[in-house]
Amino acid sequence: MKKHTFFIITLAFGALLAACSKDPISDLTxxxxxxxxxxxxxEANFKEYKSFSIVDSVYIISNQGExxxxxxxxxxxxxxxxxxxxxxxxxxxxxxxxxDVGITLELVDNRYLxxxxxxVGGYWGGYWGGYGxxxxxxxxxxxxxQVQELYWIVNMLDLKNPDTANQKxxxxxxxxxxxxxxxEPSLVPPMVDQLFKQSSYLKNN
Amino acid sequence: MNRHILAIFAFLFAGLGVxxxxxxxxxxxxxxxxxxxxxxxxxxxxxxVPLGSITDGYVDKPSFxxxxxxxxxVFRNMPISAGLEAGKYYFEQRYPRAIxxxxxxxxxxxxxxxxxxxxxxxxxxxxxxGTNARLSPYVxxxxxxxxxxxxxxxxxxxxxxxxxxxxxxxxxxxxxxxKNDGPVGLxxxxxxxxxxxxxxxxxxxxxxxxxxxxxFYRWW
Numbered sequence: 001m002k003k004h005t006f007f008i009i010t011l012a013f014g015a016l017l018a019a020c021s022k023d024p025i026s027d028l029t030x031x032x033x034x035x036x037x038x039x040x041x042x043e044a045n046f047k048e049y050k051s052f053s054i055v056d057s058v059y060i061i062s063n064q065g066e067x068x069x070x071x072x073x074x075x076x077x078x079x080x081x082x083x084x085x086x087x088x089x090x091x092x093x094x095x096x097x098x099x100d101v102g103i104t105l106e107l108v109d110n111r112y113l114x115x116x117x118x119x120v121g122g123y124w125g126g127y128w129g130g131y132g133x134x135x136x137x138x139x140x141x142x143x144x145x146q147v148q149e150l151y152w153i154v155n156m157l158d159l160k161n162p163d164t165a166n167q168k169x170x171x172x173x174x175x176x177x178x179x180x181x182x183x184e185p186s187l188v189p190p191m192v193d194q195l196f197k198q199s200s201y202l203k204n205n
Numbered sequence: 206m207n208r209h210i211l212a213i214f215a216f217l218f219a220g221l222g223v224x225x226x227x228x229x230x231x232x233x234x235x236x237x238x239x240x241x242x243x244x245x246x247x248x249x250x251x252x253x254v255p256l257g258s259i260t261d262g263y264v265d266k267p268s269f270x271x272x273x274x275x276x277x278x279v280f281r282n283m284p285i286s287a288g289l290e291a292g293k294y295y296f297e298q299r300y301p302r303a304i305x306x307x308x309x310x311x312x313x314x315x316x317x318x319x320x321x322x323x324x325x326x327x328x329x330x331x332x333x334x335g336t337n338a339r340l341s342p343y344v345x346x347x348x349x350x351x352x353x354x355x356x357x358x359x360x361x362x363x364x365x366x367x368x369x370x371x372x373x374x375x376x377x378x379x380x381x382x383x384k385n386d387g388p389v390g391l392x393x394x395x396x397x398x399x400x401x402x403x404x405x406x407x408x409x410x411x412x413x414x415x416x417x418x419x420x421f422y423r424w425w
Contacts, residue, residue, distance in 0.1 A: 009276060010274065010275075010276050010288075010289040010290070010291045010325075013274045013291045021295070021321065021354075024297050024317050024319050024356075024358065025317050025358050025360075025361060028315065028317075028360070028361070032302070032315040032360065033315075033360045033361045034314075034360055035312060035313070035314040035359050035360035035361070035362055036312070036313040036314070037310045037311070037312055038310065038311045038313075039309050039310045039311070178360070178361075178362060179360045179361055180361065194313055197313075198304050198311050198313050199311070
């Protein structure tokens with residue numbers, strides 16, 4: 001065996017090992033795939049805010065078009081946020097009752113189509129004896145693979161101190177939920193609870 | 206008739222005598238593995254523990270999914286062999302849901318920390334009792350490149366870094382031939398590997414201490 005063959009065998013084996021890897025997160029449950037991001041205005045004193053109001057539907061941000069939605073899951077999200085805000089000590093009031101903070105709820109739903117080529121085998125089993133050694137004259141076979149990016153955004157806006165000069169409302173608290181199973185109604189309560197659990201600074205009581 | 210039979214037996218015995226003599230000569234010859242520079246391939250399975258800064262909140266669990274293949278030239282009339290080795294170390298650790306600070310954000314996630322190193326190194330071995338002893342202890346040194354892949358999963362979101370760095374190591378082992386002058390045997394070894402990879406939790410390279418069991422085959 002020529003010496004350079006050693007190099008080829010060893011490097012090929014190394015490349016093979018590098019290419020082979022298992023998916024370490026394939027065993028995660030829907031709940032375990034979910035990641036909760038929260039951030040807040042570090043200068044805000046949340047004890048100053050006593051009442052809140054929340055939007056009556058979910059705003060959909062999508063590359064397919066935007067609009068509002070009030071499905072079973074959307075309603076469950078709104079209800080659970082109200083529940084948690086009350087637990088934190090805030091009073092739930094209507095939008096016209098001069099709330100101190102306003103809560104918005106958005107669902108980002110972007111969908112992309114990727115063109116992929118399906119590799120189709122050219123072996124037909126040699127069943128028809130007259131065509132021994134023949135292959136298939138098959139055209140390239142293409143299909144589309146859809147990729148979806150879906151996540152929730154929750155914002156808490158300061159309605160008590162509006163920036164009237166610049167016509168802006170300051171974001172006091174921002175939260176995002178990413179992962180899988182985000183639109184499962186049964187998973188909504190633990191999802192929303194986690195956002196508030198990791199944001200104990202929001203407590204008002 | 207009887208004379209013929211006697212003649213045949215005499216011929217056979219004479220033949221046996223010659224072949225016995227030839228066989229005796231054969232055993233006085235050195236093994237071809239001593240007379241020629243030959244090749245040795247060893248496939249190993251390794252149990253490994255990570256060492257160094259990687260164990261500070263990233264991965265400190267041992268791993269049993271590590272492999273290596275080495276091919277060597279075993280030099281004639283020298284207790285030395287040299288060659289190449291390719292392998293793979295893989296470490297993984299799952300952490301239950303916890304809150305991490307990433308930038309200004311509080312991030313709650315189930316974290317899965319993984320690290321893969323694919324060492325591609327050159328090696329030199331010194332065999333204390335020669336290269337053909339049935340039980341052959343040796344020491345080896347390796348130097349080359351490690352292809353590192355660091356992937357820290359927060360849920361399904363990943364923080365990943367791939368980088369090739371310098372890698373080196375050394376070890377001691379024992380080769381056992383299943384037969385005298387045979388081509389096949391068992392290899393057991395302990396080794397330490399180190400590289401200069403730095404990213405995230407890994408601030409000072411990755412060390413691995415491993416024990417290995419393998420099978421080898423030699424040919425010329």
